[in-house]
Amino acid sequence: MSDAADVQRVLSGDVDAFARLVDRYYERCARFAVRMLGNRDDAEDALQTTFLRAYRSLGKYQERDKFSAWLYRILVNQCRSIAARRNQRERVFVREEAVLLNAPDRRPNWSGEDEEFVQRVLAELDPLLREAFLLKYVEEMSYEEMSTLTGVGVSALKMRVKRACDRLRARWERIKDE
Amino acid sequence: MSDELNSLDPYVQWIASEARLSVAVDPAARTRLLDALRTEPVPHRRGRVLAWLLEPRPLALPPLAAAALAASAVGIGMLGGLAIHRDGRPSTAQPPSAGAAISQLPDSIAPRAIKFVLIAPQASHVSLVGDFNGWNASANPMKAQGAGMWTVFVPLQPGMHTYSFVIDGSHFVADPAAPIAPDDGYGHRSSVVLVGGSSL
Amino acid sequence: MMVPSLRRVVLSSLVLLSAAAAAAAAQDTTSRVRELDPLARLSEGARYQVELLLDSAKVSGLPTTPLESKALEGIAKRADGRRIVAEVRKVFRSLRDARAALGPSASTDELNAAAGALRMGITPAELAHLVKTRHEKQLTVPLVVLSDLITRGVPRDTASQTILSLWQRGAADDDFLGLWRGVERDIVSGTAPGVALLNRAREIPSRGPPPAAPPASSARPDRSENSNP
Numbered sequence: 001m002s003d004a005a006d007v008q009r010v011l012s013g014d015v016d017a018f019a020r021l022v023d024r025y026y027e028r029c030a031r032f033a034v035r036m037l038g039n040r041d042d043a044e045d046a047l048q049t050t051f052l053r054a055y056r057s058l059g060k061y062q063e064r065d066k067f068s069a070w071l072y073r074i075l076v077n078q079c080r081s082i083a084a085r086r087n088q089r090e091r092v093f094v095r096e097e098a099v100l101l102n103a104p105d106r107r108p109n110w111s112g113e114d115e116e117f118v119q120r121v122l123a124e125l126d127p128l129l130r131e132a133f134l135l136k137y138v139e140e141m142s143y144e145e146m147s148t149l150t151g152v153g154v155s156a157l158k159m160r161v162k163r164a165c166d167r168l169r170a171r172w173e174r175i176k177d178e
Numbered sequence: 179m180s181d182e183l184n185s186l187d188p189y190v191q192w193i194a195s196e197a198r199l200s201v202a203v204d205p206a207a208r209t210r211l212l213d214a215l216r217t218e219p220v221p222h223r224r225g226r227v228l229a230w231l232l233e234p235r236p237l238a239l240p241p242l243a244a245a246a247l248a249a250s251a252v253g254i255g256m257l258g259g260l261a262i263h264r265d266g267r268p269s270t271a272q273p274p275s276a277g278a279a280i281s282q283l284p285d286s287i288a289p290r291a292i293k294f295v296l297i298a299p300q301a302s303h304v305s306l307v308g309d310f311n312g313w314n315a316s317a318n319p320m321k322a323q324g325a326g327m328w329t330v331f332v333p334l335q336p337g338m339h340t341y342s343f344v345i346d347g348s349h350f351v352a353d354p355a356a357p358i359a360p361d362d363g364y365g366h367r368s369s370v371v372l373v374g375g376s377s378l
Numbered sequence: 379m380m381v382p383s384l385r386r387v388v389l390s391s392l393v394l395l396s397a398a399a400a401a402a403a404a405q406d407t408t409s410r411v412r413e414l415d416p417l418a419r420l421s422e423g424a425r426y427q428v429e430l431l432l433d434s435a436k437v438s439g440l441p442t443t444p445l446e447s448k449a450l451e452g453i454a455k456r457a458d459g460r461r462i463v464a465e466v467r468k469v470f471r472s473l474r475d476a477r478a479a480l481g482p483s484a485s486t487d488e489l490n491a492a493a494g495a496l497r498m499g500i501t502p503a504e505l506a507h508l509v510k511t512r513h514e515k516q517l518t519v520p521l522v523v524l525s526d527l528i529t530r531g532v533p534r535d536t537a538s539q540t541i542l543s544l545w546q547r548g549a550a551d552d553d554f555l556g557l558w559r560g561v562e563r564d565i566v567s568g569t570a571p572g573v574a575l576l577n578r579a580r581e582i583p584s585r586g587p588p589p590a591a592p593p594a595s596s597a598r599p600d601r602s603e604n605s606n607p
Binding site for chain 1: 200214223
């Protein structure tokens, strides 16, 4: 059951076909949203709005586009709006005790708490760099896809990805020496 | 693409591989999404704006109350903090996030259809009771939806309401996903639902 | 002007609407029929005392529904008549105190929420201080959240001061609900309730001018209109 076929079904009135699309993409979109926004509540907001928007504008989807790219464009934009709206220091998803982000001398504890550590490290990246990094190395998209999605040119995107990697690397160097 | 990944610094590669791991998904959020989709009009192809209206087709009928009034989910209460996947498998995912819902509709004093959900796999009957139905267990019995999930839609006036679930006629439980009402004084906790409207 | 099939659709929707409205009305009638003699299941003595409290409420201009509801709740939960009377009396007193603190313009929901907070140990003075700032906003949601937090184990003073501080800083209903959701999660994950509240409260941005002087001070805040972002 291809995505395009399911979209056609939905437009012909088979709304359950959309539930199949949701099932196919929910977890992947959730992963992006959580990594991008750093907390589950915001991610859920983003997911909700993304799929609702996708549903409402399904008539605009054109078969020659990849459905996942089309969906991700909505998702990326939703994540950006939510981040902008929150307008506060990036929040990091914490599982256990609350961590104060503005305590720079706090040692990240990554023994056994990898996800938390990775989330924290990603949160330290500038949002546009984080977005590019996630799309490239987590969603594993090509630069062309990323360009269509974000509306940014390929070379600018390559620059962002490179900068993200440099910053991550530099952070690691600092942590190592602490 | 993976060539590029392999050429990365090993630490950055590690970050990427950790970030690629899937995140725990809240089944309640997904259910809320599907519920919200159910109340949306069916999408149509661009350029045929009124096609769905003009074509003779049977109207899909969501629950009566939801068709006429705006629906908003209160949240999914789970007894004992045990979450259930949609296929019935129990999970140890964290409890759901939604509690009291605020309807987003503009100023109105019309009642809203509020959906109450409780996951109680061991129950034979579940009822919703509260200050809107005189705490009467026969007024709003809940429907079993499978996988231990019980639901009911109730039209509620905008404002604050106190409620509880009654299992098998005598066991009162609060909604694990809603704010707790101040002491009930009778030895059972109750819950609060806040329905949006001009008063809130 | 309406296309025939469109008219059919609209008419069907109207039928649905009126059917749903009829269903809702029927439900109301059923409840109202029960309410005609809702207290019948109480013993004579208990019933008499509850009726007295209802009358007192009426005379004092207090809503009677919360008292009736408390009695019905007790009946449903098979509580002893004496306990029901005691609980109804508690509601009456807390409503009366809430009215005194909130003033005559308070809505029933605000009164109920405030009465609940008073029963959880919030003082009338603390309530009054909430009222003094941002009069145009309803207190219902912050008070519901406050009561919940205390029930979940947040120390009373911590809860009260934190909610007051957020309220004064201009927090909106959504902020309080978001706060509540976050704290609930953290507590479930094992965080100490007071710590959870303080941490989550920090996440809420200030939406207005800096907070007023603390309750202990005699200075009254003279506030011009708050600006919301």
